[in-house]
Amino acid sequence: MSIQKIAKLAGVSVATVSRVLNNSDSVKSKNRERVLEAIRESNYQPNLMARQLRTSRSSMILVMVSNIANPFCADVVKGIEEEAEKNGYRILLCNSGSDIERSKSSLGLLSGKMVDGIITMDAFSKLPELTSMIGQTPWVQCAEYADTGDVSCVGISDTDASEFAIRHLIARGCRRIALINHDLSYKYARLREQGYKTVMQEQELGYEAIEYASELSFSAGKAAMEKLLQAAEQPDGVFAVSDTLAAGAMRAIGDTGLKVPQDIAVIGFDGTELAEMVSPQLTTIQQPSRDIGRQAVSLLIKKIDNPESPAERLMMDWHFIVRASA
Template identity: 75%
Template sequence: MSIQKIARLAGVSVATVSRVLNNSDTVKDKNREKVLQAIKESNYQPNLLARQLRTARSSMILVMVSDISNPFCAEVVKGIEEQAEKSGYRILLCNSGSDIERSRSSLQLLSGKIVDGIITMDAFSKLPELTRLIGKTPWVQCAEYANAGDVSCVGINDSDASQQMVRHLINRGRRKIALINHDLNYKYAQLRQQGYLRELERSQLSWQAIGYASELSFSAGKKNMLQLLAGEERPDAVFAVSDTLAAGAMAAIRDAGLRVPEDIAVAGFDGSGLAEMVSPPLTTIAQPSRDIGRTACELVVQRIENPEAVTERIIMDWHLIERAST
């Protein structure tokens, strides 16, 4: 179905159909209704390339995630996609792994004007290089932090959330609390470690142990937990910075013949569906993952449609969910 056939069905000019498709306010309401009805009846899908040539926009947003296999990242992307569709945009997904070469390859889409804006979930340490590559293209950093510059970002207060989780473990009588963290190139990893250390200091607990997972995976969580169990003193609680790492830690504890939470309590972070699937169910910090994605999309669309929009740093609510693992 072409735009010419839509015009014939509606009994209006091709120019009128074009103005309706481009949301022009110069179309009479009666004619707009005729065009919309003809589009609905014929199941017309606009030619995106033709629209791009007319408007100099692609209505596409590039979404660069650090690891799409991470349940938290997947939920954020769902939120981005839901909001994008509501706003008349589609997304292109790049699983960058925070690898700058893979990011550079994806960002070549900018030179061809294939995308109008970008949402990234890349590590804080990569932001200077990304800033150089992205230039003036509308850009929002999602679930990771931009402390300065002209980059809007959306996330939670990771330090406070981490501190509350450690306090929860202390209130349950735990005194040897270990942390399974991720790569400190990520700002959230720095902040969650900061909250962990701050609460230990506040509670005057000197014992600490920190492991660093190479990736946010079940196997990495299991490997780090085995290393903690091989230490001179066994922890009585473990706080992992993702639910996936926590699930791996629980498996390692069971393999060692120990019980959760009787011997070692385990807590996670993210509030993913995985936290309810493991046995025992996992105590975790629940992030509003889909809302983070939706908000990031709203911000980037604002920047696309109004390049002078102010930079925003939005901190969203989170909450601790207590379950049987602690």
């Protein structure tokens, strides 16, 4: 299917189709919709190389995530893809695994002008290394972010959210509250731990227990909870920095014959679909994961269109979802 046939099918000029493909603002909304409908009906695939030669743009966005198996990361990527496609972009996905060498390999696409911009979800500690490679390429960081600098970012207040979770456990009578955390090279992990410690010290409960899961997985959450249960003084409440870790913790609790929440209350983080799949259903901090992805794309396109625009830091609302586990 050629661009000429798309124009004939939509009842518009070839120039109008070209402007739609190049995301021009000069097309009337009615004509844009007719062209897009014709493209959908015909399954038209534009010649990306030819477009790149004409416009010096590839209409591709590189998306680098630390772990696509993490349900939160997967949801953010869905939001990124939805918003990118709505604006005429496609994504190239790199599952970096927090491996700086794998990240560097993917960033090689920047030198060849294969992508117009980049969205990352890598650990905060890796950002300085990435900065030198990314250079002046439009860049937005999701979930992990710097308080200052030239990189736009989207996230939530992890400290406020974790403080709220701990206060909820205290309000329901928990006094020995443990934290299951992950890799402290991630800023979110440090901030959620900071929130936990702030409230525990403020309340002077005389108890603090933190276990670090080896990875963000069900089995790692289970193993971390098993260690907490081996202590002389077992927790009566647990806050995990992800729903996946919380689900593993709940399995470990159940395997010992204890009950959630009667013996140990559990709260997770992220608000993924998993929280509704476990039994009892999981109380959790819900992040607006897909909206985080959508907003990241909006910020990136703004930077692509206007490279001189200042960096923006967008802090989004989180919600506390109370279910049976706490």
